[in-house]
Amino acid sequence: MAIQLNDLVREVLDAPSFGFVCTINESKQPVMTRVFGYKFDDPLTILTIYTYKKDALQVVDQLHDGSNITATISSAADFKTVQFKGTYNQHADASNQELDIIRAHTARQAEILKMMGIPNEVFASWKYEPAVGISINVKELFDQTPKINAGNKIN
């Protein structure tokens, strides 16, 4: 079922946000990898998270029909954070068009980190190509912004 995006979710997804996508391995240990960009439909049904393929293998290797996946995405500028929970849809190597999304997103991430005192040369040490897109059938959204009642369900 499609989820209507509220202002918080739009703000977080429109920002040069950072995050992690996570599933569990055969020992039920959470495994995660860093988010370098994303695309989504509106109203939301599928969220595709772009990650660095080599680091994402520990996640991708665990994915199968019905796997639970969670992505938490946070705006570094104001700490607004949304958690997306759902199930595995598919994964695929990022296309050239998708690499453009990643490059635009990471350029904005670099600017935010620069404002936090982390030079662009240091950010460049985070590799993201080759990239893989992990698509999630999104079922639930949670407001994870730091506050007393953090974790309230949005949809």
Place this chain on the structure above:
Amino acid sequence: MITEEMIAGMQGALPSALATVDDAGVPNVSYISQVFYVDDTHVALSNQFLNKSMRNISSNGIATVNISRPDTLKAWYMELKYKESQTDGDLFDNMKMQLEAIASMVGMEDVFKLRASEVFEVIKVKEVISS
């Protein structure tokens, strides 16, 4: 287990991601302010707003946390096993003091309040592949 190189990623300069899992196998990922070095095989996590994460940890004792050095952005994943919660004592006081410094840096003094120091044993460390 915890190397000197990793300790620079435990000063709270960059938030860490804490991943847990519930009994149905659904992961939960929250950002936390502190992964605090206790000794070479133990860390303590700052519990400010951890609700679902602590329910999951209380149920199965399993967590994975990410740390990153702010100077190089070199990063690690640590697989953790829950030991105990502390709400007073030296560890709690030291974490509270560091959290106040972090909150001051990011303008969150009214929001970042330490509820507990959650102590974990480090079971496994894996460097984040970045090249």
